[in-house]
Amino acid sequence: MALTKRIIPCIDVDVDDDGNPAVYTGVNFEDLEYTGDPVEMAKRYNEAGADEFVFLDITASAEGRETMLDTVRAVADEVFIPLTVGGGIRTREDIKETLRAGADKVSINTGALENPDLIEAGASAFGSQCIVISVDARRRFDSEGEHYVEADGESCWFECTVKGGREGTGIDAVEWAGEAEARGAGELFVNSIDADGTKDGYDIPLMNAVCDAVSTPVIASSGCGGPEDAYEVFTEADADAALAASIFHFGEYSIGEVKRYLDERDVPVRL
Numbered sequence: 001m002a003l004t005k006r007i008i009p010c011i012d013v014d015v016d017d018d019g020n021p022a023v024y025t026g027v028n029f030e031d032l033e034y035t036g037d038p039v040e041m042a043k044r045y046n047e048a049g050a051d052e053f054v055f056l057d058i059t060a061s062a063e064g065r066e067t068m069l070d071t072v073r074a075v076a077d078e079v080f081i082p083l084t085v086g087g088g089i090r091t092r093e094d095i096k097e098t099l100r101a102g103a104d105k106v107s108i109n110t111g112a113l114e115n116p117d118l119i120e121a122g123a124s125a126f127g128s129q130c131i132v133i134s135v136d137a138r139r140r141f142d143s144e145g146e147h148y149v150e151a152d153g154e155s156c157w158f159e160c161t162v163k164g165g166r167e168g169t170g171i172d173a174v175e176w177a178g179e180a181e182a183r184g185a186g187e188l189f190v191n192s193i194d195a196d197g198t199k200d201g202y203d204i205p206l207m208n209a210v211c212d213a214v215s216t217p218v219i220a221s222s223g224c225g226g227p228e229d230a231y232e233v234f235t236e237a238d239a240d241a242a243l244a245a246s247i248f249h250f251g252e253y254s255i256g257e258v259k260r261y262l263d264e265r266d267v268p269v270r271l
Contacts, residue, residue, distance in 0.1 A: 004268045005234050006051035006241035007255055009248045012058040013038050021071040025246050035249050038071055043078040048255045051270060053079050054243060057087025069101045076102020084132055095122045099130060107189050109134035110162040113169060116183060123184030133180040136161045137173035137206055138193035147174035151205040158206050165193040174209045181216040188218045195223030197246060202229055207237035219243050226253055227261035234267050
């Protein structure tokens with residue numbers, strides 16, 4: 001029997017002008033728009049049939065601060081599905097405190113790229129199933145990469161970025177995905193900087209390249225505009241999970257609608 005594909009809503013959390021945690025939604029990781037209260041949104045998605053839930057503190061790494069653990073605790077009290085938390089996680093102690101606050105998994109990007117040994121340390125201490133490596137990738141059309149694919153009629157490679165897509169690293173994202181898997185990552189969370197918030201569909205060339213390179217489960221993120229995009233990333237790239245934000249946040253589609261669309265087309269989902 002085929003493994004069930006997962007539908008995962010995600011909230012991007014920052015602090016508002018009054019210093020309170022708030023959910024924001026943007027395009028290409030910029031032009032952020034206030035969307036709602038993180039705890040209330042978490043509760044809503046838990047009740048709506050989400051398979052998992054992702055909480056990302058989107059400026060913790062860029063600002064050099066810790067993840068907002070008090071808010072994580074409040075969210076964890078409202079969700080009874082696996083909770084992944086990311087943002088500002090740089091040390092084994094950060095992983096420990098985030099899990100202690102109620103997360104089931106931690107998502108690490110900048111901290112792992114700066115210190116790859118953190119993946120092994122986290123997997124050894126807490127289990128690979130807890131360690132999700134976030135790959136924030138963008139297309140580059142030059143000769144500096146290692147793995148090239150055809151995308152929109154051009155040859156490109158995918159570069160890892162850090163600090164919420166603000167800085168390039170020169171590291172090939174497909175190569176890094178393989179290394180992260182070898183070091184003990186239990187899951188890969190692949191974000192397309194180019195597709196983020198566009199609703200034009202997932203970056204299929206990126207998802208294909210990563211899914212072909214690893215056996216670790218891959219969560220596809222960025223660009224979902226509707227159920228057909230989830231179908232495409234499952235059937236064309238064989239992703240294990242499809243993450244979406246704005247289509248759920250603004251009520252364009254429900255999680256149930258997406259799952260029924262997939263089920264009617266023989267994609268195995270939990271109804």
